[in-house]
Amino acid sequence: MKVAFIGTGSMGSLLIEAFSRSGALLPHHICASNRSPLKTKRLAQRYPGLKIYGSNAEAARDSKIIFLCIKPLDYPEVIAEIRDVLDDKQIVVSITSPVQIETLEQALPAKIAKIIPSITHSVHSGASLCMYGKRIRPEDRLLLEQLISSVSTPFTLKETETRIASDIASCGPAFVAYMLKLWAEAAGELTGLTQADAITLGSEMLLGTGKLLTEGGLTAEELIERVAVPGGVTAEGLTVLEAGLRGLFVQLIEATHRKYDEDLGKLHALFNPPEPGGETAAEEEGDSSPSSHQADGGALSKAEPPDGSGAATLP
Known part of the structure; x- marks a missing residue:
């Protein structure tokens, strides 16, 4: 083959x-x-x-x-x-x-x-x-x-789920690596732990966490409960993350979808060039909306407000 x-x-x-x-x-x-x-x-x-x-x-x-x-x-x-x-x-x-x-x-x-x-x-x-x-x-x-x-x-x-799934599966490694980089930098500045050691520790942690959530059969909620003892250090850290990350991930999804919709519009224009009279084929058919010809164009335009999970509900 x-x-x-x-x-x-x-x-x-x-x-x-x-x-x-x-x-x-x-x-x-x-x-x-x-x-x-x-x-x-x-x-x-x-x-x-x-x-x-x-x-x-x-x-x-x-x-x-x-x-x-x-x-x-x-x-x-x-x-x-x-x-x-x-x-x-x-x-x-x-x-x-x-x-x-x-x-x-x-x-x-x-x-x-x-x-x-x-x-x-x-x-x-x-x-x-x-x-x-x-x-x-x-x-x-x-x-x-x-x-x-x-x-x-x-x-x-x-x-229709392509963009949000790509954010997690394809863009996700860069997002997570960036967060680990910032975490390592903060650790170095505040505690003296070298950034190299912090990256090594974090990388091993990410690998083990992934195995627990797949091979180990734990859900994200179960893993959190196993580690975060009430009144403990982890619980204190989770309080900080809850205050800062929930809205941040909504902004991240909105940003990636905006860029995606821009790309859809550009592609529509390339695949549907103007006719000699100045109108695109879609306009001659009575539809001038680029996203109407795309399976998942304008995904966030129909999104509901963020729910309790902190993520927009996409169509």
């Missing part, structure tokens, strides 16, 4: 390396294309047998699975390059959240899936967010999930 990776930037390279190290894909089953030939040459040197192509169309032709590891605004250009070499037996996998499955199904003859990866896949961990188009058959889904299971845990969800 030939698997193509169009785009070998940060995430494209990560997936190639993760699949190769896991043994799920052998180098001679992988082909890649990229604007910068230097990146693909480095991958080919690291994994002898990996095929480099000079064009996206060459990489996509005859590949069973094609991963589009490119920036959202590059999709229209890449789609134009590969659409004529694809057929209805191939599977195109988008790894970016703003590009909608329906949009790709309208533009390409292939079967369409969306799989949002995480940097954690580089250590064969974390969740992959999996969504499938109308043309995907059970055997296609099985093939994709067998592949992605080699480096992560597949997690199937609705496309």
Whole structure:
């Protein structure tokens, strides 16, 4: 089975390396294309047998699975390059959240899936967010999930849940690492513990906490109750976190969704350029709202006020 990776930037390279190290894909089953030939040459040197192509169309032709590891605004250009070499037996996998499955199904003859990866896949961990188009058959889904299971845990969800799930599974490692960095800096400033030691302790703590919440079978609430003895030090610290973090996470979700909605609008404009008369195709049909053509556009515009959990209720 030939698997193509169009785009070998940060995430494209990560997936190639993760699949190769896991043994799920052998180098001679992988082909890649990229604007910068230097990146693909480095991958080919690291994994002898990996095929480099000079064009996206060459990489996509005859590949069973094609991963589009490119920036959202590059999709229209890449789609134009590969659409004529694809057929209805191939599977195109988008790894970016703003590009909608329906949009790709309208533009390409292939079967369409969306799989949002995480940097954690580089250590064969974390969740992959999996969504499938109308043309995907059970055997296609099985093939994709067998592949992605080699480096992560597949997690199937609705496309309308993409953004909030990506905040947690894909953006989350950066958010948590940033909080750990600030915690380590504060520890160093106030107590003299070196930041390196604080990061090491925190990293081991995060690893163990994750295992307790998965392998250990504890819920978040149960873990908190086990550690936070009433009147103890942990309970005192939780009081501080309750006062500061609840509203902060609401702001974080609002910020990521604003950016997401901006990207949806830009993509809509790219996929629906103005007609010669100055109107887009959507406007001629009587609908000028970009988000109405996207499965999860404007998610926060319909959100309820924050509930007791501190998170907005998304449609």
